[in-house]
Amino acid sequence: MPLDRSHIVKSYEQELGQLRSMMARMGGIVENQVALALSAIADRNEEAADAAARQDPEVDELEREVEALAIRLLALRSPMAGDLREIVAALKITGDLERIGDYAASIARRSLKIRMMEGQISLSGLRSMGRLVQDNLRRSIDAITQQDSHRAMEVWHSDRAVDEYYTALFRELVTYMIEDARNIRTCTELLFIAKNLERIGDHATNIAERVFYAVTGENLPALRPRGGAAATATTEISPTTSSQEPDVR
């Protein structure tokens, strides 16, 4: 008769390991959601769009499970120093991951509303921004699973480039709308998609900041490197920059 392992009391190390693997799983799902959402736009892939949106409830459920386990660890194990900071960081990071999943699902849903008119609107800027945000998200999730403050620092520094992509895209899309009113509905969706991508990058940076604090006990500077105000840096990305400064927040 097989031994029933379900009642074996887990060790503190096992529970901490379980928390880490739940974080890794949650990170993996939202990373996948973002990849699906971007392919939904780039390849006009409706299945990908549906798949991205369908994973939302699982992410929400994982956030609740992490919170429950964190509370259990805090109540029964009185973790100290680095472990305590890691558990507190996990509580905050799940909030960022849950938002990232929301934004990915939103991008996926919006991708279904895009009606491209041949040659009218270029998505190359959006694709490049998407790749950069995906890189930052991957690095921030690696930083969580490996508790790697250097990785976290890398993400923190490249948030500026995401903002600059967004600034250029914003101007480009507004120009398309002004040029031809038939572009307005699609460009409005694309504006929100670009904004959602910028928010995903922002949450990846939040995660990086939290990992850095959890690992080192030090805060990164309150003012993170910000792009978007640096209009000159965006001209090569978009030839259609206007004088308007969009708000990158």
Add this chain to the structure above:
Amino acid sequence: MPLDRSHIVKSYEQELGQLRSMMARMGGIVENQVALALSAIADRNEEAADAAARQDPEVDELEREVEALAIRLLALRSPMAGDLREIVAALKITGDLERIGDYAASIARRSLKIRMMEGQISLSGLRSMGRLVQDNLRRSIDAITQQDSHRAMEVWHSDRAVDEYYTALFRELVTYMIEDARNIRTCTELLFIAKNLERIGDHATNIAERVFYAVTGENLPALRPRGGAAATATTEISPTTSSQEPDVR
């Protein structure tokens, strides 16, 4: 010679009270930021816009202070049950409050870019949405400070109305853009302002859900009441509804 009180050890109750008053202060500031941001739009008040944006660093600093105190409480006081849930909720709620402050500052900055053409664009829908979001935010902050699950439940139920306002506004603004290309830049800012308001309402609902859990130990249903898909419910708010369903996320 005056007694130096700085070294008197605080009691657990005093520290928990300090955490609550820091939450109340943080809530008060973001509530004020939202009020300033809305007056910046309604009354074209640039001082209000600057004031709203200026409070961002204080909110960020309070989030760090709450986190530090929460970690201290968890490390030294091993709080149990309701207290532990309240401290964990505080860690999550400060994240929501910090985001609300960000959105308010973003609305304030965008308000400076709005160029109204007399009689062209009506802001009445935005004003009504702003009032409702302010009410929800106020109630969610009262729910925190009074640990009131009934208040929390009220906010949770009225998130749907916020989404419906947003849906109506989205359609109205897109219509203005299609009618006259000179409206595009301003309506684009107004679209993001409406979206920021919707996000503020969403974070107020998150706060309500967290307070409810902290107080009762029970989760509200994973699926919150959602508006926006209910197009029929929006027609009375906006006469210019189109067939397009905006994404309320």
